[in-house]
Amino acid sequence: MNPMIKQLIRKDWQINRNIMAIYIGVMLIANVMLLADPNNIVFGMGLILILTILFIMCIHLTTSNVISEYSQKTVTFIMSLPVSARQYAIAKLAANLSMFCVPWLMALVSSWLIILSSDSLPNGLTALATLGLVEILLSYCLIMMMGIVTESQHGAIGAMAIANLGFQAFLWGMLKIPAIAQHRDSNELAWNSTELSILAIQLVVIIGLLGTTLLIQQRKTNFI
Amino acid sequence: MNSHAVELHNVGKDYKYFRLNDISLNLPTGSITGFIGVNGAGKSTTIRILLGLVHQDRGSVQVLGQSMPDQQVLAKREIGYVSEDMRLYPKANLAWHMQFIQAIYPNWDQAYAEQLLKRFDLRAEQKIKGLSHGQRVKATLLLALAHRPKLLVLDEPTTGLDPVARQEVLAALMEVLADEQRTILFSSHNTLDVEQISDHVAFIDQGSIIESTSKEDLLDLWRRLRVRITPGQSVSELPHIVQQQGNGQLQSFITNRYSPALHQTYEQAGLEIQAIEYLTLEEIFVASIQARREGKTL
Structure with missing residues (x-):
């Protein structure tokens, strides 16, 4: 990796180290809460806490690491360093994705472990949990892309609204698909073709969003 | 290099x-x-x-x-x-x-x-x-x-x-x-x-x-000349005058091409040059902006 990109990623991590420690800490607590019986209120609260942390991070990381670089004019300082617009965009995407992915992976792995180790939760639920979490990752990529591309709060807020509606529609749609609904209630671990197709589409959209962000940034002629 | x-x-x-x-x-x-x-x-x-x-x-x-x-x-x-x-x-x-x-x-x-x-x-x-x-x-x-x-x-x-x-x-x-x-x-x-x-x-x-x-050239070439002119004398034909102030016999000109030769030219045209002053960078800047906005070629 280009040393300048590495420096910029490290810089974003250092700037956000305190808040990241809080996010990871709260995510750990939420994961511990999931160890409770699925019928217990603590389990439900843990689930809500995990989703809340991820949604807050979608908004907060984009606002503090992307939008505020423009509004606080720190982007002028960064772009005066030996860095190209493309390198800046790659670093910004990599830093933000890695920051989001630490708690996100914690949520993903713990959801699998808890479902698979619990007698009261069917193993088939792992597919739905995974698709739901990948959808949140997709939403984050969309919000981050709009933040980077539009450099404005309005763009990011618009993307947040779309992502929020999209997530609700996604969950509603998932439960309406018979293949997913049946698998959710079964103890079968292997994914069916419908779930694999949806995952593939989600991954293609995520890659598309990241690629589009780089492409648009590369074609910009004004950076400040 | x-x-x-x-x-x-x-x-x-x-x-x-x-x-x-x-x-x-x-x-x-x-x-x-x-x-x-x-x-x-x-x-x-x-x-x-x-x-x-x-x-x-x-x-x-x-x-x-x-x-x-x-x-x-x-x-x-x-x-x-x-x-x-x-x-x-x-x-x-x-x-x-x-x-x-x-x-x-x-x-x-x-x-x-x-x-x-x-x-x-x-x-x-x-x-x-x-x-x-x-x-x-x-x-x-x-x-x-x-x-x-x-x-x-x-x-x-x-x-x-x-x-x-x-x-x-x-x-x-x-x-x-x-x-x-x-x-x-x-x-x-x-x-x-x-x-x-x-x-x-x-x-x-x-x-x-x-x-x-x-900067030295600029400060050297731009001067303010305080002159006395004879009544009815036209100064519009004189070269390298960027700005002219005053209406009576006592006037001041700003030139951006001051030299002994130009000094002589003005005297030959009948101007009595009473004082020659250096300009500050600010005065030069303002005079050149105003002249350009008035359509003068410097």
């Missing part, structure tokens, strides 16, 4: 309400160029283009031998940039910024950075959000100077500073002038600052470079 650190040739940029009019500007290596213009004249746009932060629509830009914006990464390794609208990370302290910059520039001079810390009366452990405007400018200047750039670009660095902070910043700049290989571009609408430190001067107005020459 290239004789020019910066070469702009017919560089143009079009915005909805502003146009940079195919400007050409060369900065000799080792020079300190004062870049003067009113607010909105095009100073910052020009500077952003030469840093690759804004891409020109037309023309070529060479900075330290690198073509901009394509080779901006290579060029910016040797550029220090301080801008009035540049901000450091408010939650981080100056020491963190110094470490960050040190990791990027191999030429970082820690001893010089610490010397500047003392000189600017800054504390490395203080968070940026707790600094005054003057301290923030000095912190940014420290970061730009301590990696020993070949080209230092300063976009209105003294704007908004109190007189003491302004003098400290100017004094630090005077000190770096000792390095004859370092080129400095200093933009300001404050001609006093520019007059103190620069050896070259460029005026920009409404997106066009209207003057670019050495």
